[in-house]
Each structure stands twice: as structure tokens, then as C-alpha cells.
Amino acid sequence: MARPPLFRRAKVTRIVKETPDTRTFVLEPHDGPFSYQAGQFCTFKVVVDGKPYFRSYSMSSCPVTDTEFMTTVKRVPGGTVSNWMHDNLGEGDEVELTVPTGRFCLRAGDVPVLGFSGGSGITPIISLAKNTLATTDREVRLLCADRDRTSAIFEAALDELAARYPGRLTVVRHRDDEHGYVDAAKVLEFVGPHTAGDAYICGPEPFMELVENALPGPGRIFSERFGGAAAKPTAPAVGASNSPAQTVSTTNPTAAAIPSPATPAGSTAAPAPVAALSDGPATPATATGPVAPAASTGASAAAPVQSAATEEGTVTIFLNRKKKSVPRRDGETLLESARRAGLTPPFSCESGNCATCMAKLTEGKATMRVNDALTDDDLEEGYILTCQAVPDTPSVTVRYE
Numbered sequence: 001m002a003r004p005p006l007f008r009r010a011k012v013t014r015i016v017k018e019t020p021d022t023r024t025f026v027l028e029p030h031d032g033p034f035s036y037q038a039g040q041f042c043t044f045k046v047v048v049d050g051k052p053y054f055r056s057y058s059m060s061s062c063p064v065t066d067t068e069f070m071t072t073v074k075r076v077p078g079g080t081v082s083n084w085m086h087d088n089l090g091e092g093d094e095v096e097l098t099v100p101t102g103r104f105c106l107r108a109g110d111v112p113v114l115g116f117s118g119g120s121g122i123t124p125i126i127s128l129a130k131n132t133l134a135t136t137d138r139e140v141r142l143l144c145a146d147r148d149r150t151s152a153i154f155e156a157a158l159d160e161l162a163a164r165y166p167g168r169l170t171v172v173r174h175r176d177d178e179h180g181y182v183d184a185a186k187v188l189e190f191v192g193p194h195t196a197g198d199a200y201i202c203g204p205e206p207f208m209e210l211v212e213n214a215l216p217g218p219g220r221i222f223s224e225r226f227g228g229a230a231a232k233p234t235a236p237a238v239g240a241s242n243s244p245a246q247t248v249s250t251t252n253p254t255a256a257a258i259p260s261p262a263t264p265a266g267s268t269a270a271p272a273p274v275a276a277l278s279d280g281p282a283t284p285a286t287a288t289g290p291v292a293p294a295a296s297t298g299a300s301a302a303a304p305v306q307s308a309a310t311e312e313g314t315v316t317i318f319l320n321r322k323k324k325s326v327p328r329r330d331g332e333t334l335l336e337s338a339r340r341a342g343l344t345p346p347f348s349c350e351s352g353n354c355a356t357c358m359a360k361l362t363e364g365k366a367t368m369r370v371n372d373a374l375t376d377d378d379l380e381e382g383y384i385l386t387c388q389a390v391p392d393t394p395s396v397t398v399r400y401e
């Protein structure tokens with residue numbers, strides 16, 4: 001069966017200037033509306049100076065309450081894609097993007113929803129807040145941290161929501177220019193008696209770590225990380241502060257901590273699917289269990305090739321008409337191997353969510369730690385998520401398309 005294209009086209013129908021450095025892009029997909037859940041994101045393919053870049057942006061709209069499909073992008077100083085979108089995209093232009101994906105979605109429950117946002121982290125948080133208010137009776141409390149008043153995104157929209165749902169939405173604003181960064185005491189004060197509430201956290205990495213560690217529990221914690229793998233927390237670090245809280249992070253590399261597609265709304269998360277692939281046709285996925293995590297993530301470029309962890313075998317990567325081979329290294333993902341080979345392979349979430357890093361395994365076998373993006377058809381055709389795939393055979397070859 002023909003695979004639908006990974007990237008779809010959408011027209012920018014409207015652009016809203018939210019703050020001096022933040023814009024909302026209203027998008028109209030060519031092939032009809034996307035089906036999505038509040039809190040999900042799309043990965044955009046943007047060509048800047050002839051080079052393709054892949055970046056994920058969350059939906060600020062909510063499918064239940066908004067007729068328009070929207071994403072909200074904040075400029076990152078020196079950033080390639082965010083600035084390109086602000087400076088080059090106009091109404092009527094077209095963009096390429098994947099269908100929405102991601103697991104930072106509302107989980108079933110009746111405890112209050114506690115949202116923690118830092119800067120552009122408000123994008124999925126407002127989507128989740130709209131969803132919770134419209135589809136449940138749950139109370140929603142948001143702690144929104146911003147640099148200063150002018151950089152606060154969706155201030156008016158949140159005021160409107162609070163007025164529309166009297167007594168159900170509380171928004172506490174924190175401005176760094178007035179009070180310094182959010183600290184643990186502020187988090188505890190905000191949580192108050194709602195310690196059993198479900199916490200949804202999105203913002204800069206230091207903000208997220210601070211909130212995760214400060215939460216007293218026993219409420220569940222769900223996190224969406226914008227910043228890539230370098231910022232991944234480990235389970236012990238999160239629970240280090242006498243916290244009984246359970247962390248379910250969308251960037252946690254531990255497969256067992258991420259709910260499978262079959263259990264999107266439960267707290268008893270089943271292990272995410274782990275597939276072993278070969279380049280033969282239609283090899284069924286075998287649950288071999290996750291491999292041991294790599295000793296370091298994203299730092300492999302600097303490590304000597306002949307380390308103790310180097311095993312026999314070769315990883316060969318084809319990308320942009322270049323072919324590179326490096327010795328296989330124990331526990332290293334194919335994305336990490338490609339970087340070590342001096343290539344700049346595409347990636348975005350590095351957590352198995354977005355499929356930006358997908359490539360075809362044309363020789364050997366590999367096991368994915370997490371696959372929340374590829375379909376069974378993709379797997380049958382030999383596609384893998386290179387950010388999650390670790391070789392099982394001495395030699396593997398992977399081709400980016």
C-alpha cells in the first residue's frame with residue numbers, strides 16, 4: 001500500500017502578532033482538516049538558503065473549541081527556522097508539515113489540571129487548558145512565567161477563557177523582571193492544597209527541571225520539552241527531592257515510561273512499542289525489549305572513535321548524496337552515529353515522536369527504543385526512527401531520503 005507523504009502542504013490563511021517576537025500562524029491543510037488532539041505538534045520542513053530544516057511547533061488551537069488550526073512560534077535569538085518563519089511567511093504562503101503527533105495530551109482523571117508554562121511553552125498549555133475546560137468539569141490552574149509583561153503570550157485569550165469559565169480557570173502570572181526566576185517556593189505556593197493535581201509542564205529546560213523537582217506529589221507529571229535531547233532528565237534526577245511524584249515525560253528515553261498508543265489517557269502506561277526491523281520485506285516487529293540506554297546523548301561527536309564501547313561492525317549512512325561509515329558503537333543510536341560521522345542528519349524531538357529523523361534501514365537490523373511516530377506500513381517498508389534505533393547486527397546501512 002502506498003505510504004501517504006510524510007510532509008503535507010498547508011496554506012497560511014492568517015497571521016496574528018501575539019507579542020513583539022511571537023506570531024500565531026493559522027493554517028489550512030490542502031487535503032482537508034487535520035485530526036489532532038490538544039497538546040500535539042507538527043514538524044515543519046522549511047528550506048532556508050537551499051537547505052532543508054525540520055522543526056516542531058505545537059498547536060495553540062484546540063480541536064474541540066477552535067475552528068482554525070493554529071501554531072504559535074516565538075523567535076529564538078539566532079535561530080534559523082523561527083526567524084525565517086517570522087520574516088518570510090506571509091498570508092497566502094504555503095508550508096510543509098507533518099500531521100500532528102505527540103503524547104502531551106490530556107489524560108483522563110478528575111483531579112485539577114495544573115499547567116506550568118515558561119515563554120512559548122504556553123502554546124500546548126493553552127491548547128490543553130481549552131480542551132480541559134470544554135470537555136471536563138475539572139479545575140484548571142496555570143502558572144505562566146514570562147520575561148516581562150510585553151513578552152507574555154495569550155494574556156488576553158486567557159483572560160477571556162477565565163471569564164467564560166467562572167471559578168474554573170485561575171491564571172497566576174509570574175514576571176522575571178519583577179520577581180526573578182520562578183523558584184521552588186513559588187511552585188509550592190501555586191500548587192497549594194492541589195498536590196494530587198495532574199501537572200503539565202512546558203518551557204525552557206531550567207524552568208521545567210525546577211518545576212518537576214519542586215512538585216510535592218503525589219500528582220502525575222507530564223512534560224513537553226522543546227529543546228532536544230541534551231536536556232533530557234533521567235528518572236532518578238526527577239525524583240531526587242523526596243518526591244513521590246510519577247513522571248511521564250515525552251522526552252524520557254525509557255520506553256516503559258511512555259504510554260503506548262493504545263493507552264493514551266491512562267496513568268498505568270503500557271510500554272511503548274519496541275520494534276526490531278530488518279531490511280527484508282514485512283518483517284514483523286519483535287518485542288526484544290529496549291536496549292540499554294547510550295552512555296551519553298548527543299555528545300558522541302567529541303568522543304574518540306576507538307573507545308571501549310566500540311564494537312565490531314560498521315554503521316554506514318547515506319545522506320544528501322554523501323556516504324559515510326563509522327565503527328559501530330555499543331548503545332549508540334543511528335542518529336548519533338550519523339553525527340559522529342560528521343553528517344548533519346535531520347531531527348527534531350529526539351524522543352520518537354515526530355518522525356523528522358526517519359530513514360530507511362537497507363542492511364542489518366536495529367531496535368527502536370520508542371516508536372510513537374511510524375505506522376505499521378512504515379515499519380514494513382523498512383523505515384526507522386534514527387533517533388531511537390540502535391543496531392542489533394554488526395553492520396547496518398541507513399539511507400535518509
Ligand SMILES: Cc1cc2nc3c(=O)[nH]c(=O)nc-3n(C[C@H](O)[C@H](O)[C@H](O)COP(=O)(O)OP(=O)(O)OC[C@H]3O[C@@H](n4cnc5c(N)ncnc54)[C@H](O)[C@@H]3O)c2cc1C
Nearest residue numbers: 055056057058072073074078079080081082120123226349
Ligand atoms: C515537540 C516540540 C514542540 C515545539 N513547539 C514549539 C512551539 O509551539 N513554539 C515555539 O516557538 N517553539 C516550539 N518548539 C521549538 C522549535 O522546534 C525550535 O526548536 C525553535 O523554534 C528554535 O528553532 P530555530 O531553528 O529558530 O533555532 P536553531 O537554529 O535550532 O537555534 C537554536 C539556538 O541554537 C543556537 N545555535 C544554532 N546553531 C548554532 C551553532 N552552530 N553554534 C552555536 N549555537 C547555535 C541559536 O543561536 C539559537 O539560540 C518545539 C520543539 C519541540 C521539540
Ligand code: FES
Nearest residue numbers: 348350354355387
Ligand atoms: S527526531 Fe523526532 S522521532 Fe526522531
